[in-house]
Amino acid sequence: MNVHADPPVRGPVAPTADARAATSPLPLSEVRLTRGFWADRQRVNRTASLPIGSSRLRDAGNLENLRLAADPSGARGPDAYHGPVFMDSDVHKWLEAVCWEIAREPSAELREEIEVFSRALDDAQADDGYLNSYVQVVRGDDRYRDLVMGHEHYCLGHLLQAAVAAHRALGDCLLWQVGLRAADHLVKTFGPDAHPGIDGHPVVEMALVELYRETGEHPYLELARHFISTRGRSTLTGYGREPIYFSDRVPVATTTSPEGHAVRAVYLAAGASDVAAEDAAAAAELDDALETQWRSMVEQKQYLTGGLGSRWDGEAFGDPYELPPDVAYAETCASIGAVQWAWRRLLATGDVGYADGIERLLLNGFACGVSLSGEEFFYVNALQVRADAVPHDHRHPVNGRQGWFRVACCPPNVMRTLAQLGGYLASGTADTLVLHQYAAAELEHDGWRLHLDTDYPWDGEVTITVDEVPDDTERTLTMRVPAWCTDATVTDPDGQVVAAAPGYVSVRRGWHPGDAVRLALPMPVRLTPGHPRVDAVRGCLAVERGPLVYAVEQLDLPEGPHVDDLRLTSTDPSALVAEPRPDLLGGCVVVTGDVADGAGGTGRMVAVPYCLWANREVGPMRVWIPVAEPAS
């Protein structure tokens, strides 16, 4: 077993001892995914995705932008700079990913990469800590001229997140120093007694709070609180966008539902959650609003896959129940931001709904965002692709996953999330360990070491075995029973079996090495209807099994029917069969059943997990399947 680090590497979110917290995250270094769905993806992330990121950041000009900025005699002006204004943020997110990955498992090669990019950042950084290669190359000293769309705080926010990851993974280092200087520039430049502006794209709020957590320096928290509390005055507008696009229509404290650009909205909510966790006065204003927003989102504005944002136009949340599967945007980054938001709220409240939400997001809308090879990425995660689709945009799913994007936010965001994924598995309080997500893993909490054995999400049997325990005082092992599971059972080390309703179920007792708890989460195939107000899926059902949403791809119906004409012939889920297919898509469970085409034709459907679609070829696909009209 190899989960120790000294000191432990704290995870992406590490509330202070003073934070209002129902439960505390386990250090990243004390959770190790050992095999299975997520461990496989972490391995591919390390061996395929991270090196690709490094290449792309060179090929696309991100690194060159920094070198230009660093060179006083370098070219200047819009023709010298490569890519959109937020190119630096891709560097920062990728660096963050590499830092978490090194914390997971050391790598001299990756450390060398960090060194190269950190040096470029250090060289480019202005004496006062400012760093933004776009502004430095194109606009010189004319900083913060365009807070609405310039993404200067956004880029700096991602830099701070990378710096915190570096400090936690590596200790003091160049990237940490660059981050500290940038943060000090920010707190000197912005705030109630300085420049009053806010950035068009939130993320710096989360970053500043995490830096406060890492340093104990209150000015970082105060600036984050300032950004949160002054947002929502409808001052951000331009580029054909109204304040709603920038999450600036109404204050966070009075927002009842996330709206506008989905990534902006969920990043802002995550940042507000951080501020509320660390600042009691802010919590009084924000807590109810954050709870209301989350519920509204989950009930009215979230796809079954967890996907967020039904509108391409403005990459935005739609109106309540506006959830068309075909034109869904459901940006990979929005799923990631929602996981960040949910995790922060889960730590603060202990509400199992957030853990359920994280599961749905991670295993569907997020996991879909990267190919099994780790080499290609979805920006847009639609729930339906039709025949004869003519893509208007390289991001359209009909083009399949792409190696990179001109706006390349998603790929490095996937990478950092996979590298830090162990951090979302469990949390703890003094004598309690809480398991929120399931995967084969090794964990340590307060000297108590356990391992999880499971084939989740393919199978719902989870065995938690105690490997070491400091003493035999009573400790509590708490396990999430997912909302989708109505007949869970827990078998304690004495062989006592109890039924467990959705929520958290606990076993409290004295423990000894070898003690094992068996959590059984039966996974019958389900046929899920949409909310009656979701007009776009009326008359349809979706196949789910366990935490996974399923999709039907045309290539699995070689003899028809056409996916565009697919009809379920029965609404009884027991007519569908779950079938393990170790040979398919890296090993998965498919769901098969009889289907029709609405015109007399019949066939046999093979549905694959949504997150795995488009890993063979890209063709017509659908999640929501119409139910055949009764014969008349």
Next chain:
Amino acid sequence: MNVHADPPVRGPVAPTADARAATSPLPLSEVRLTRGFWADRQRVNRTASLPIGSSRLRDAGNLENLRLAADPSGARGPDAYHGPVFMDSDVHKWLEAVCWEIAREPSAELREEIEVFSRALDDAQADDGYLNSYVQVVRGDDRYRDLVMGHEHYCLGHLLQAAVAAHRALGDCLLWQVGLRAADHLVKTFGPDAHPGIDGHPVVEMALVELYRETGEHPYLELARHFISTRGRSTLTGYGREPIYFSDRVPVATTTSPEGHAVRAVYLAAGASDVAAEDAAAAAELDDALETQWRSMVEQKQYLTGGLGSRWDGEAFGDPYELPPDVAYAETCASIGAVQWAWRRLLATGDVGYADGIERLLLNGFACGVSLSGEEFFYVNALQVRADAVPHDHRHPVNGRQGWFRVACCPPNVMRTLAQLGGYLASGTADTLVLHQYAAAELEHDGWRLHLDTDYPWDGEVTITVDEVPDDTERTLTMRVPAWCTDATVTDPDGQVVAAAPGYVSVRRGWHPGDAVRLALPMPVRLTPGHPRVDAVRGCLAVERGPLVYAVEQLDLPEGPHVDDLRLTSTDPSALVAEPRPDLLGGCVVVTGDVADGAGGTGRMVAVPYCLWANREVGPMRVWIPVAEPAS
């Protein structure tokens, strides 16, 4: 009777004697709408909309832009210029509207307006005929630097259309001269032996052909043909858009379905139809493609309202059957462009499908675009608005119709279309008069004068009475039986009644003053299903009656159910009642029936014509109504 003009004012489309034409348009001056639905709108267009246009063009800076361009010592640069780059086109479209309106009924006041704006155009026009106030004010002599998004041909195209209208309505005049100079500049500057570029936004093609028709000058036709034949080489790209957005992915001749930005696509198809009509070689290449594109559009990409473009992103056509009612874009200008396309093809082919298409477009998607007051306009014509909609954009229907837009293409487009509307009513060949659309009207064709008496679209009884006829040789009166009408009858002057199937029905005989033909088009309420592949309306029916699509507004359900929960309790249209309501919305026929809310509640629905929705207040609305699930 007052339909004579000497010479007759030829309508917006006037093919040459050499054009391939199945039928020829009647001169605008020989068709007069006398009362009813469209005559009311023409009156409001004249008394309310056109004066508003004049004010807005002053308030929004369009006129000032021209004056700046005309003033050699005027301010220059982006800060001096008002509005987006295509501001001139709003002037041109409004001028075109005024010209057609003067042709309809003289007005000294409107002539004075033409004089003012024509003078401004004349003053701004460069010595070589170039005219574009944006370029002249912001870029000086740096013309055609940005054909992709600069809209220079687009603006000049609309200028030529206004100039043709001026020449037809007024004879030689300043606006005509400005147009001729601009056209001569274009033919000198562009073409196979000059600048090879094409404009990002089609319209100049239609304009050049019409100018050819008005002048007989072949270079205008040749340039139009050049623009059509060189489009589709995927050279137009930029501003985050791919060639498909600019109708430039594939050549017109090999395009099988309109795609990309809907207005661009239908304007291009209309221009290609013009070129094909006047050029036999072009026709050989284009005719089949234009037919295929139209059919594909009508069958796969058009809303029941005629609306075109299901995507806000790129204001674009969606994939086949991607027709969500809620997020429909269905720009008013796209309906107008499709009418222009259909009219040109109807003249060339005589295919009744185009006339049916024009009816659906005009009475639903187009008529919805302007308020009953004539003072406010819809840009976007969605088929559903939900509760709690938070608009991201001032164009969103939940904001109601607007007095003007920053991108103000739609209002003056509505104005010019209403002013020229008589031109779409009928056409003729030597001894045949063909009625394509129905309205109370007076017509003259080759000395044969008739009038139509009808309350269409509220009632399907149409009486056509001969007022004068030059002699008693046989002549044919041909009438369209709409595709929606399955039990039409025609009663000839002798009282003989014959059934008439959808299509054209003719009465051929010698005629005498007082002879009357009665066309009866019964209008039972219909409940129309969507195509099975239109996933977004599965399980729903739409109420139609005659040529009108109906909508349910929340304010007509004061005691519920909520429109978002509305359910039809019967799929039998005879359970619905059509009820004339002379008091409501300027006089209309509503459709009432029993409904439920899917949760035990019931109520009585009042559906109003879709084109009249949002004329009282703006709230939840829907066209497609879910059918209640059978009680289980």
